[in-house]
Amino acid sequence: MSTTTHTTAPRGDREIDPEALMGFIHRVVGEVGASLNAALVVMGDELGYYRELAGGEALTPAELAGRTGTDARYAGEWLNAQAADRRGGALRHGPGLGRTHS
Structure with missing residues (x-):
């Protein structure tokens, strides 16, 4: 006697909307990025990076x-990482060579 084992649940007649799926994936990736950036904010505070940039002077690394x-x-x-934050990051690259402004 032969038996068949299914390892995935059947999808039924429901089709996946590619646009909705990509929208969901983008939201998930954005949330993961925000979580990772939170650690960088804490590090920047602990290391004194924000205090040094608070005066508005452009600095190189x-x-x-x-x-x-x-x-x-x-x-x-x-x-x-701070300058690349698309959600309105705290820093931006200045017109100088590698200088970053707060």
């Missing part, structure tokens, strides 16, 4: 790192 006693590579990664 090396300048920010020098003022806070951190590594320029990590300061640059943090600055890039």
